[in-house]
Amino acid sequence: QSVLTQPPSASGTPGQRVTISCSGSRSNIGSNYVYWYQQLPGTAPKLLIYRNNQRPSGVPDRFSGSKSGTSASLAISGLRSEDEADYYCAAWDVRLRVLFGGGTKLTVL
Amino acid sequence: QVQLQESGPGLVKASETLSLTCTVSGLSITTDYYWGWVRQPPGKGLEWIGDINHSGSTDYNPSLKSRVTISLDTSKNQVSLKLSSVTAADTAVYYCSRANGDYPGYIFDIWGQGTMVTVSS
Numbered sequence A: 001q002s003v004l005t006q007p008p009s010a011s012g013t014p015g016q017r018v019t020i021s022c023s024g025s026r027s028n029i030g031s032n033y034v035y036w037y038q039q040l041p042g043t044a045p046k047l048l049i050y051r052n053n054q055r056p057s058g059v060p061d062r063f064s065g066s067k068s069g070t071s072a073s074l075a076i077s078g079l080r081s082e083d084e085a086d087y088y089c090a091a092w093d094v095r096l097r098v099l100f101g102g103g104t105k106l107t108v109l
Numbered sequence B: 001q002v003q004l005q006e007s008g009p010g011l012v013k014a015s016e017t018l019s020l021t022c023t024v025s026g027l028s029i030t031t032d033y034y035w036g037w038v039r040q041p042p043g044k045g046l047e048w049i050g051d052i053n054h055s056g057s058t059d060y061n062p063s064l065k066s067r068v069t070i071s072l073d074t075s076k077n078q079v080s081l082k083l084s085s086v087t088a089a090d091t092a093v094y095y096c097s098r099a100n101g102d103y104p105g106y107i108f109d110i111w112g113q114g115t116m117v118t119v120s121s
Helices: none
Strands: A009-012 A018-023 A034-039 A046-049 A063-068 A071-076 A084-093 A096-099 A104-108 B001-005 B009-011 B018-025 B032-039 B047-053 B058-060 B068-073 B078-083 B092-102 B106-112 B117-118
Touching: A009 A018, A009 B047, A018 A084, A018 A104, A034 A063, A034 B106, A046 A063, A071 A084, A084 B106, A096 B047, B001 B092, B001 B106, B018 B032, B018 B092, B018 B117, B032 B068, B032 B078, B032 B106, B047 B068, B047 B078, B047 B092, B058 B068, B078 B092
Parallel strands: A009 A104, B009 B117
Antiparallel strands: A018 A071, A034 A046, A034 A084, A063 A071, A084 A096, A084 A104, B001 B018, B018 B078, B032 B047, B032 B092, B047 B058, B068 B078, B092 B106, B092 B117
16 A cells, blocks of 8 residues: 555546546655656656656656645646556655655556 | 666575666766666556665665665676565566655656566575
C-alpha cells in the first residue's frame, strides 16, 4: 500500500483528455513538489513533469501537471496510442524521504 | 549524451549480498548531481533505494537503510549498490538514475535501462 495513492487504472479513447490523480498528505504532497514519470512497457521510467507542472524539454505540451493541497493530477490531452503506459507520481516526504505512488496503468481504447 | 548502464549478477542467493554497478558515460560522477538507485519488483511499482551525491554523501530509504550501501568509484566513473541479507522480496529490476537536487527532493532525469535481479532460496 503506497503512501501516495493513485488509481490502478485509467483509460480513454484517442483524442480524449484523461486525468490521473495522486493523493498524499501534508508531509509529502502538501509541502513539497510533485513529479510524474511515464514508464512505457518494458522500458525504464522517464521524467514527465517536475515541480508540480513543469515539463522537461521534449515532453509534449499535451501533458500537464497540477497540485492542490495534498493532491496532484496529471492530465493528458489529445490522447494517443503511444501514451499507453504506466504513470507514477512522486514526492518528497518529511519522514519517508522519496516516495512513489503505486502507479496507474493507462489504456488507450 | 549521458548514459547509465547497470551491471551485476542476475541471480543472488538468499541471505547473501546483492552487488550492482552503474557505469556512467558522457559525464563525470564528480559533477554536481546525485546518483540514485530505484527498484521495481515484477508487476509492481517503483521503490526508491537511495542515492549519493558527487562528494559521497548518501541518503537511504529508511526501510532499507540497515542493509544498503551506495558508493562512488571515481576512477571508473561508476556508482555501486550493495544490499545485504537479501530475501525473495528483493527480487526486482534495479535502475540507476541521475538526479538533480530539488530541495528537499530530487528530479530523476536520466535512467539506465535496468537490470533484473532474482533472489533464489
